[in-house]
Structure formats: structure tokens, C-alpha cells
Amino acid sequence: MNNPQLNKNGKLQHLLTTEGLPAPILLKILDTAESFVGVTQRDIKKVPLLRGKAIFNLFFEPSTRTRTTFEIAAKRLSADVVNLNIAASSQSKGETMLDTVNNLSAMNADMFIVRHSQSGAAHLIARHVRPEIHVINAGDGRHAHPTQALLDMFTIRRYKKDFHNLRVAIVGDILHSRVARSQIHALTTLGVPEVRVISPKTLLPAKVERLGVHVYHDMEQGLKDVDVVLMLRLQNERMLGARLPSAEEYFKHYGLTQEKLALAKHDAIVMHPGPMNRGIEIDSAVADGKQSVILPQVTFGIAVRMAVMAILAGN
């Protein structure tokens, strides 16, 4: 099967989605990230690996955190990073996305990090660029956010060691979530035997069971005996029409509180991709509680993005 992410030698050329990536490639990224965690803890948090490489952060959709983590990761690899907030630049003057990419390629770009509100944008750019240019999808529409999923896998492995005996629950707005889709593909590929999604019917994509997940509408049932709770952000900006009665109603049924978390295993970890809506999908007592690994996720996110860039640049 042709996978647009792999080159003719079966190596990773672009990172566009976790879907269809074989487990050895996912594990190589996680293993390489382990070494970068050490680098980020030194006084000099920098290695010379990508010295002289030009990496362009192409953000067609606003994002502060993801863009910043990619920027830090690239700088710690000694690459030169250029941030382009396209929403506020050429495209508002009428330039097409591919013309923007052509212009930047003419400036000898080596890698594009792409965030776009339209699903498939990173794929389109990857198909369009010269073969020596690598593309990383930093989130496209509802489709995929592979580096977020990989940093989540890294965090799970750090705390739970092995994927093969875990019960993982993804909670919240699955319908609009590119993070959830990428997490589901990565979890199933890495051998997690039971992936649950917990969501109201209105925030669940049609036929989600086909991805190999168990669907729960009752959070208390869904959280029972899980090892990992992956919370999602309630995406107010993506809500079309009235899918929910109110934020308060949502918190009552799907907000993660200490009481609900007590139904999971006693050593369950709680994760969230950020930014959090405290009091809507997660209670502050849980977000700041001892089972929360939300801030380690952010730290590991830098190492995982360094690993992805280093592997791509070397392939």
C-alpha cells in the first residue's frame, strides 16, 4: 500500500498522521525522544544536529503553544526557525497556500511545520514540495495531530511502561478532535488492547467503532478500571449549532472530577493536550492533582518533536 508519509526505502519522509504508520516507526520516535529528554535537562539544551537547516512554522490557524513547542524543539536542534502567522499575512492578500509554499521553498526551506483549519492541508503540501523537503502536520482540521498523539504515547509509556496491558479512555469532544483520532490510531498500533471513547452522542463521529474503540455515553461506566484518562478540550470555536445544552450541563456529565476519577484504577494517570477549560471538561482539583501528568506532557512534547524533526531530517 502506498503511504505518502514513507519514502521509497520505507523510511519516514513526512509526518502527517499516525494512521497507517507501523509500530516500529512509532517506537523509534519514542525511543529517540528518550535521548532528547536528557538533552533538555542539561545546562546547554542544544545539540548541533540540524545546524544550518531552515525550518518554517506555517501556521494558517492560530496556535501559541504548539507553534512555540515546535520552535523550541527546532532551536534545540540548532536549526534556524522562521515563524509565519499566515492568517495575518499573504493569504489575507489573496495568495494561495501552494503559492506561499512555493515562495518559501524558493528561500531554501528544509522543513515545513503546518497547522491548518482544513483537513488534508499538510498532505497537499507534502505532495507538492520537492523531495528533499519534509513536512510535519501540526494539526489539520478534524483530521490529525500526530505529534500530540506521539507525545501522549511517550507520556503513557513513561508512566505505564508497557502498552499491552492497558485500558485507556478518551473523554470529550471526539467529533471535532484531531487529537483523539491520532491518539486512537497510535494506541491501537502500539498494542493497547482496550481503547474507550466517552462522549455524548452529539460529539461522537458516525461509526467511530470502526476505529476499534468501545463507546461509552456514561462517564462513570467508561472510567471504571482504566489506567489512563485522556481528556479532550471542549472546542467551543468548532461547535456548529447547539450540540450541548450548556457548559454547566456538560461539566455535570462529562467533566472529570475527583469523584469520577476514583472509579478508574487507583494509579491511573490523567492527561490533557491543553489548553484546558477548567470547570468545563476538567475540575481544577484533578488538573492540579497528584494523578495529573499534564505538565510533564508539555515537557516531553519538546523531546518528541525534536525526535520527529531529527529522524525526518536524516531520512
Next chain:
Amino acid sequence: MNLPDAEQLLAELTDKIRSDVTKDTVLVGIYTGGVWLAERLHKDLECTLPLGTLDVSFYRDDFHEIGLHPQVKPSNIPFEVEGRHIILIDDVLYTGRTIRAAINELFDYGRPASIRLAALVDRGAREMPIAANYVGADIVLPEDKMLALEQKDNRKLSLNLYNKISSE
């Protein structure tokens, strides 16, 4: 060809290093063979400071030709490098490029007082101005051969010769 016994070479190397070791000496092994040797030296020389390990993958000069090494291990330097006397340990000293990378990596942890180099085997053919302070044996080998240290389950070390895989 007959290769020397690695265990015998290690015993000789240990004796050569011994007189220079003080309580402030730290050993740093380079993955993979250098770490096996460093673990043995650390024990036999009764070093008190913890052992350091380096994986120089992020500092290699051939990254742009061959990409990232398939299995990168985390470097671990569990002591202050600043002002320290370091003995760097590798199994086979050849072009000198690995040692160049290791020295650069060490400097990203701090400014050591000194770095010395110990190698089980020096096979010559240097491409960098680098020399070892302690060597187990000098062995001249044809260019198409690769010399590798191996460790068995009982931790016994041996030297083995392979034909280089062509880069095609």
C-alpha cells in the same frame, strides 16, 4: 587473522590507567563497546564517582549523509563536568570522528579540566588529529574490515572482525 583476546587487552589497559586514577577521576564510556569497558574499568579501578555514558549520535558529522543512528541511547552524565578530569573510553579508535563528537558533547555539559582517551584497540588510519593516552593494542587492519567488541551473556568480552557492508 588472529585477533587478540579482549579480556587480556582489558587487563593490560586497566593496569596502564591505574596509576593515573585519583578519587576525582571520572570515567565516561562511549556506546556501545566503550560503555561495557567503562563498566568493567569503573569496578576494577574502584572509582568512587559515578560512571558516565555517551551516545554521540546527535553530534556525529555523518548525519547529513546517513541520517540518525537507528538506535540512539540516552547519554547520562551523572556528575558536574565543570573542572573535572575525565577519561573517555572507547573500544576501537579508528578515524577519530567518534572521539571528536564525544568531546563536543562533553563540552555541552561543562568545561572539563582535562580529557584523556583510553581505547582497547587502536587500528590507526586517523582522519582527525586525535591520539589515545592509553591503548590495549595497536592492530593494523584492511580498510574493508570492521572490528567490533562484543559482550556475551556472561559479560565476557571478545573482538570480532566483519566485512564492511557497502553503502549501496
